Amino acid sequence: MGYKEVYESWKQDPETFWMQAADAIDWDRKPSKALFDDNAPIYEWYSDGMVNTCWNAVDRHVESGRADQAAVIYDSPITGRKETITYIQLRDRVASLAGALKAKGVEKGDRVIIYMPMVPQALEAMLACARLGAIHSVVFGGFAANELAVRIDDAKPKAVIAASCGLEPGRVVSYKPLLDGAIEMAAHKPDFTVILQREEHEATLKDGYDFDWYELQKGVAPADCVPVEGNHPAYILYTSGTTGAPKGVVRATAGHLVALNWSMKNIYNVEPGEVFWAASDVGWVVGHSYICYGPLIHGNTTIVFEGKPVGTPDAGTFWRVIEEHKVRSFFTAPTAFRAVKREDPKGEYLKKYDLSNLRAIYLAGERADPDTIEWTQAMTGKPVYDHWWQTETGWTIAGNPVGIEAMPVKIGSPTVAMPGYDVQILDEAGHPVGPNTLGAIAVKLPLPPGTLPTLWGAEERFRKSYLTTFPGYYETGDAGMIDEDGYLYIMARTDDVINVAGHRLSTGAMEEVLASHPDVAECAVIGVSDQLKGQLPVGFVCLTKGVDRPHEEITAECVKLVRDKIGPVAAFKLALVVDRLPKTRSGKILRATMVKIADNEEFRLPATIDDPAILDEIKTALQSIGYGAK
Ligand code: COA
Ligand code: AMP
Numbered sequence: 001m002g003y004k005e006v007y008e009s010w011k012q013d014p015e016t017f018w019m020q021a022a023d024a025i026d027w028d029r030k031p032s033k034a035l036f037d038d039n040a041p042i043y044e045w046y047s048d049g050m051v052n053t054c055w056n057a058v059d060r061h062v063e064s065g066r067a068d069q070a071a072v073i074y075d076s077p078i079t080g081r082k083e084t085i086t087y088i089q090l091r092d093r094v095a096s097l098a099g100a101l102k103a104k105g106v107e108k109g110d111r112v113i114i115y116m117p118m119v120p121q122a123l124e125a126m127l128a129c130a131r132l133g134a135i136h137s138v139v140f141g142g143f144a145a146n147e148l149a150v151r152i153d154d155a156k157p158k159a160v161i162a163a164s165c166g167l168e169p170g171r172v173v174s175y176k177p178l179l180d181g182a183i184e185m186a187a188h189k190p191d192f193t194v195i196l197q198r199e200e201h202e203a204t205l206k207d208g209y210d211f212d213w214y215e216l217q218k219g220v221a222p223a224d225c226v227p228v229e230g231n232h233p234a235y236i237l238y239t240s241g242t243t244g245a246p247k248g249v250v251r252a253t254a255g256h257l258v259a260l261n262w263s264m265k266n267i268y269n270v271e272p273g274e275v276f277w278a279a280s281d282v283g284w285v286v287g288h289s290y291i292c293y294g295p296l297i298h299g300n301t302t303i304v305f306e307g308k309p310v311g312t313p314d315a316g317t318f319w320r321v322i323e324e325h326k327v328r329s330f331f332t333a334p335t336a337f338r339a340v341k342r343e344d345p346k347g348e349y350l351k352k353y354d355l356s357n358l359r360a361i362y363l364a365g366e367r368a369d370p371d372t373i374e375w376t377q378a379m380t381g382k383p384v385y386d387h388w389w390q391t392e393t394g395w396t397i398a399g400n401p402v403g404i405e406a407m408p409v410k411i412g413s414p415t416v417a418m419p420g421y422d423v424q425i426l427d428e429a430g431h432p433v434g435p436n437t438l439g440a441i442a443v444k445l446p447l448p449p450g451t452l453p454t455l456w457g458a459e460e461r462f463r464k465s466y467l468t469t470f471p472g473y474y475e476t477g478d479a480g481m482i483d484e485d486g487y488l489y490i491m492a493r494t495d496d497v498i499n500v501a502g503h504r505l506s507t508g509a510m511e512e513v514l515a516s517h518p519d520v521a522e523c524a525v526i527g528v529s530d531q532l533k534g535q536l537p538v539g540f541v542c543l544t545k546g547v548d549r550p551h552e553e554i555t556a557e558c559v560k561l562v563r564d565k566i567g568p569v570a571a572f573k574l575a576l577v578v579d580r581l582p583k584t585r586s587g588k589i590l591r592a593t594m595v596k597i598a599d600n601e602e603f604r605l606p607a608t609i610d611d612p613a614i615l616d617e618i619k620t621a622l623q624s625i626g627y628g629a630k
Contacts, residue, residue, distance in 0.1 A: 002405040006266075010419035017419060018045070018449055021262045025297075026060045027051050032256065035446060036231070038271050043446035044453055044516040046230035053234055054131035055225040056257050057131050059298035061087045064298055069273060070570060073325050074120045075316055078167045085120055090127075093154035095222035097213075102223045104216070105191060108133030111236070111530070112156040112363045113190070113289075115148060115175060117166035118306040121196050121213065122282045123292045125161045130234060133226040133429075134158075137236040137248070140283025141166040141173060142503075142569030147246075148182035150237050151285070154190045154248055154456065163196040163201035169311050170570075174468070176203035176210075181562035181592070191233070208303065230254030236456045239287055239391040240506035241465065242496050242511075242519065245397045248456030249391050250287075255298055256394065259450025260289055263395050264298035267418070268329045269359060269403040272299030278331040279305050284503070286365060290331055293595045310335040316349030316383040323353040326370075330358060333365035333502030334372045336495040341372065347379040353604040358382055360402060364389060365502035366534045367490060370411045388414035388490050389502070391478065392466070397421050397443065397476070398488040411489040420448025425482055430470045440494055442473035443463065473599035498527030498535045500571050507537060507591075510572060513565045514539055519547045519554050524581050524589045525572075528598040528627055538598065539575040540621070584608040594618055598627040 001009070018034035019391050031049030035234040058071070067088040074083040085093070106112060112129050116122035121137070129136040137155045140150050156422070158330070159396075176195065183189060195203055196213040205212060234253040238246035270276050278290035295302035297308075303325055307317055309332070318340065322330060358482040361376060361384045368386040379382045384405070385400030400407050405498065407415050417423040422444035424432045426433040433439045451474075453461040469475045477497065480490045493499075496507045507525040514523040521543040527535035539558060547554075555575035560573040580591040585608050596603035597619050605612055622628035 003407060004270065004402050005405050006401070007417070007419050011422070014420070019397075022046060022176060022258045023255045023450075023582075024213075024261050025051065026056055027244040030288045031230055034449070037446065037518050041445050041463075041472070042454060042459070044231045044447040046258070049230040050223035050227040051230060051257065052131065052133070052227050053253055053257060053293070054094060054098075054127045056090045057130070057293060058127060059225060061296075061299050062072050062091050066273070066312070068133065068297075068300040071296060072120045072123060072304055073303055074273070074306070074319055075303045076118070078169070078307050079226040083120065087415055090124070092222070093159055094124050094127045094131060095224075096217045097124055098131040098223035099220040100216040101128055101134070102132055104159065104211075104221045106132055106134050106138065106158055108226050108228060108232075109133045110159075111155045111162045112136050113148075113152060113155060113157040115160060115179060116271045116282065117141050117142065117163055117173075117618060118281060118304055119163060119196070119198075120304050121163070122443075123302075123304065126235070126282070126288075126292055127296075127355060128223075131223055131225050133228040137238065138239070138283055138288065140281060140569060141175065141200055141515040142283070142567050144564055144567035145178045145181035146183060146565045147567055149185035150188040150246065152182055153188050154238070154246075157190050159194060160193050160247050161194045162198075163255070164198050165201040167200060167306065169308060172201045174201055174203070177428045180234050182205060185485070198628075226367060228253055231453065233456075235288065237288060237391055237471050239285070240509065241562050242506065242508045244506065244618055247461070247465065248458065249452045250454050250456050251394055251450070251558040252453050254478060255449030255451070256293065259393065259395050259448060261297045264294050264300065264507070266401050266403040267396055267399050268294075268331070270295075270298070270300055270329050270361065271578065273301075273327040275301040275303065276329050277305070277325070277327045278311070280332065280365070280502075283363075285394060286331070286333075288431050289394055300327075309339045309341045309612075310619075314349060315340045315343035316352060319350050319353035325606055326357040328357060328359050329362065330360075330366070334363050335501045335533055336367060336370050337363075342532065350379055351471075355380055355382065356371040360385060361380050364414075366499040373411055380479040383409065385409070386414040388478075388488065393447065395450050398423065400441060410483075410487050413483070413489050415488070416486050417488065418448075423488060424473065424484070425480065426470055426473070430473075436481055438481050439477060439492065440470070441476045441480050441488070441490070442470045442477045443476065446475050478596055498537060500527070500530075500535050500537065501533040503569055505566075505570055507539065509566060510537055510539065510562055510570060513562050514541055514558055514575075517541070517558055517561055519543050519549070520558070521545070522581060524591055524594065526591050526595045526598065528595060528622075531550070533571065536574065537570065537572045538622070538627070539572065540578050540581060540594070540618070541575060542578060542581060576625065578617055578621050580611075582614040582616065582618060583610050585610050598622050599628060
């Protein structure tokens with residue numbers, strides 16, 4: 001069957017399609033049906049099945065002859081360390097850690113926050129939680145203590161599992177002071193922490209509260225897998241929304257297993273036993289789905305890469321890993337290739353390596369610009385597939401279903417909707433528009449298995465954020481169009497979310513931080529185009545009357561404040577003092593117009609603008625930092 005037939009077979013009979021896909025999963029009790037729609041528009045999948053994620057990702061492969069196959073390859077150019085962990089070793093390590101957590105009282109339904117760098121223990125911690133039916137929430141290492149505290153207060157974890165440090169090029173990031181600071185700031189206090197001591201920087205442990213990763217496991221019985229209901233939350237992953245309060249995306253257990261398993265062959269075209277590599281971070285959804293769960297559920301070998309595309313040690317590092325570990329399918333963000341291209345435009349490093357095992361390269365996380373796709377394709381001689389998805393969906397909404405049928409690539413499009421997703425372009429009134437017409441991208445409900453059923457402890461926010469604007473649809477927050485062949489084009493976000501180096505950030509959250517500066521009366525943050533990172537945040541601040549300190553002092557404090565409150569990952573380095581912000585007569589800040597000025601794009605003067613002269617001031621300010629030059 002080709003793509004069209006598979007997509008049609010899903011559309012004709014979704015229930016049969018998803019029950020058949022569910023056969024690939026080991027159930028403790030088979031679900032009686034796929035979709036549970038009694039509470040529509042809140043949908044659930046496989047709710048009455050009983051299943052365990054860790055069993056499906058680890059133990060079942062040990063039982064079925066993959067015991068000695070590599071499950072995880074750790075490759076850390078930043079430390080020079082490499083390690084291969086087989087499925088049986090992974091099972092024993094995970095069962096032991098789960099046993100230790102259980103002995104400390106962690107049970108099904110308890111939350112556990114994981115704050116770890118790219119080491120295999122991060123995956124082991126996730127899987128140990130899954131083994132017990134505990135709900136993990138991984139927090140990216142580039143977030144500051146305050147962001148960690150917000151997540152602790154929302155998830156109310158029984159325990160936090162962390163490493164003593166993360167490693168950035170030229171910098172050791174000591175995690176323990178950040179964790180201590182976060183726990184102090186948070187109203188909720190976890191019962192205990194588990195700390196993986198790394199030799200680059202050991203943390204000081206508080207007796208009786210902080211437990212050493214290995215010490216804690218001594219003498220405890222390994223834990224068995226605890227079957228959970230299909231709709232039991234497997235994890236919570238916080239992502240940026242319009243305001244400073246992150247959204248806790250919930251992933252339900254059974255749909256997650258079924259959808260990720262389906263995606264490994266049909267989208268990434270790997271067979272069990274082959275090596276799959278997603279160069280991302282466990283703190284992001286790509287890391288959850290395609291460093292940890294997807295490849296392991298499907299019986300692949302996954303790679304935990306602790307390094308950067310360039311500088312660890314050079315722009316050949318991706319190609320070295322692909323050659324050395326015989327990677328079949330490789331997944332990363334376009335920004336990573338932009339970084340490689342900038343250092344090695346002619347592919348000199350690439351020539352040193354043999355990429356014959358590699359079949360294809362997959363890009364996601366941000367818009368894939370045609371230059372980057374074409375360069376990567378020309379240099380590697382491999383097909384490059386863009387695909388589009390979000391933290392909320394957990395897997396591809398639109399992509400090239402290469403394992404079913406490689407569709408012709410149209411550069412600029414992530415290709416076509418995957419089975420399970422009825423993608424539509426809607427006008428402002430919520431009516432579907434014709435081909436090649438821009439509009440809001442929405443997905444007809446129900447969303448497929450593996451996608452978010454709700455937000456953690458915030459069902460009203462879930463309904464308001466995603467289900468209200470277009471009744472009967474899920475609002476993606478992206479705008480775009482579909483052409484006459486059904487190919488999707490993603491053009492822009494419809495909200496205040498920006499994408500910096502493949503990292504999703506909220507300009508609203510940055511504005512909240514800037515507004516807390518005592519000298520700032522008003523502010524706006526926009527995302528301007530950047531050749532390397534896709535977008536970069538720029539902050540505009542208007543000062544409180546009477547403040548006459550040097551502007552550079554204030555902007556430097558603003559930059560530091562965002563780094564301290566949100567974290568280095570915000571990449572907030574550009575702040576400008578201006579007298580006024582451009583607004584409509586009703587007081588709405590014209591952020592989109594400011595973006596157009598920064599990016600030298602044509603724009604129509606908004607009819608409702610209060611005072612057009614302010615735009616010239618904005619342009620002058622932007623020109624002082626090299627933007628808005630025309
Ligand atoms: N822990 C602590 N700090 C971190 C961090 C982590 N896990 N990840 C990033 N940071 C810091 C960086 O050190 C940098 O700090 P600095 O301001 O002191 O230089 C800051 O956060 C910004 O990081 P980033 O935007 O990633 O920029 P960079 O200059 O370090 O690297 C790229 C640029 C393109 C090489 C890098 O962003 C990259 O590899 N991107 C791949 C994208 C990706 O994996 N996306 C995930 C979704 S698929
Ligand atoms: P995240 O939740 O961090 O994965 O970010 C999801 C958002 O990133 C999407 O809503 C898009 O705005 C953007 N995005 C992800 N993949 C793509 C892609 N292939 N093309 C364009 N934008 C993308």
